[in-house]
Amino acid sequence: MTDEGMNLNDLNNNLNAINDDGILQLTKQDVQPEIDFWDSTVVCYVLRTQSLYSVMNGFLRRVWGKYGIDRVFSCDNGVFLVRFRTRDARERASATRRILFNRKLVITKRWQPDLKIREEKVSVVHVWVKLPNLDLKFWGREALMKIAGLIGKPIKTDKITALKKRIAYARIMIEVAVNGEFPEFIEFFDENGNRIKQAVQFEWKPVECHMCKGMGHVEQDFPNQFVKVRKNQPRQQKSVMNQKRWRPMQKPVQGKAHEHVVKPVHETK
Template sequence: MTRINTQEDVPEIGTEEMLQLEQGDVEEEIEYWKQAVVCFILGANPPWEVVEGFIRRIWTRYNIDKISFMPNGIFLVRFKTMEMKEKVLASGHYLFDNKPMIVKSWEWDLEMNKEGVKCVPAWIRLHKLPLKFWGKGLPKIVGIVGKYVKSDTATEERTRLGFARVMVELVVDQDLPAEIAFKDEQGIVDHIEIEYEWKPIKCKKCQGMEHE
C-alpha cells in the first residue's frame, strides 16, 4: 500500500536543526597541525619556491616535515616534533631581504591573515657614531627608537666603523625619526643620524600592512 504524504509529514522550511560537529570530527586535524607554525613576510610576496627554499635553509636543522602554502602569502611549516617547533619559535627574529618574516604558533582559532601585527624587527644604521658609544651605551641609545635586539657582527667586533648596525623592534605605527638626540656622560647633547633598512608601512584607512 502506497503511503500518501500529508501536510504534517513535510517539515516546515527553516525548522531543521543546524548541523553541529563533535570534538571527534576535528581533533585529528587539530592534533596534526599542533606541530606547525604560521609564517608570512611583511612588505613582500615572493614566489612559493623562493620562500620554500629560504625556510628550508634557515631551519635545516629543525626536522621540517612539510611546508604548505595558502593563496594569501601565508605559509604553514609543520615539524616532526613539538620540540623542534618550540626551538624555532624561541630562535629569535627572521628577516627575508631585510623584511620581517612573522612566525606564530599555529592554533585552531588563529586567524590566517597578515593583520594584527604590532611590532616588527628591522635593521637600523647609526651613522658617524662616536666610538665611545659602541659598548654598553649602544642599546640605550637605540632604545630611543625601539627595543634593542642585537648588533651585527661587524658592529660587535668593531671592524666597520662608518656606522653601527643594530636590529630593533619597532611599533608599526610609530614615528620614525631621521635622527635621535641624547646627552652623553658629560651632559653634552649628541645628534645621531639614523638610516632604516626597512620601514613598516601601515594603511591609515584599513590598518593593514604593506600599503599606504
C-alpha cells in the same frame, strides 16, 4: 608510533595527572619533546594579505631553501611555520635581510613555546637600523640598548657590529610600530653632559603606499608615480607654428610670361 597513528591508550597515566582541584596538570616532561621539535621553526606571515599554501610554500623554499627546510606548515589565519632541520639553519635564515612578497613585507619571528599563533596580529615589526658614524665609546651593550631605545624596542645587533669588524655604522634590529614614527635623528647627552645628535637610517620602513598598496615607501616616493602622472595628462595639441598648410603658388614658365602653372608646395608658418 604505529602505522595507524600515535598510541594514546594509557588511562592510568592520565589519571595520575589530575591535581587536587580535579584539573589536569601537565608537566614540563609532557611538553618538552614538542618544544624541542618546534624549536628550529620560524613563524612568518605577509603583512596586509593572506596567501595560498602552495604559493607561499614555493616562495619560502626559494628564499630559504638553501638553509635546509624540513617542512612548511600553514594555519587558517594566514600564518606559516617554516621548520628548519637545525637551529643553526633557523638562525641563518632569520638573519637575512627583509623579505618582500608581492611588494609586501614578510614578518618573521622565532617560534616560542608561549606564542599564540592563531592570535597573531601585525602591530609591530622588526627593522634593521643603522647609526652612521656613531662614536666608538657608545658601541658597548649598555649604551647601544639605551640609544636604540630612543627609536623603539632594541632586539639585537648584527654579528659584524658585535665583533666591531665595521665601524662606519652600528647596525641594530629594533621593534617598531607599523606606520609609526621613524626619526631621521635622535638626541641624547653623553657621560660629560654634551648634547649628541645622531643620524638614524632605516633600511626599510613598515609604511604603506596608498597608491600601489605596497610596503616600504609612501606616495611621493612611489617608483612609477611619474609614469601615472604622464598617463593622466591630456595630450597637448601640436602648435600651430609647427603645422604645415598647402597653398598654390604661381610661377611663370620661361618663354611664356602670360601662362602660369599651379605647383603645390608646403609652406611653414
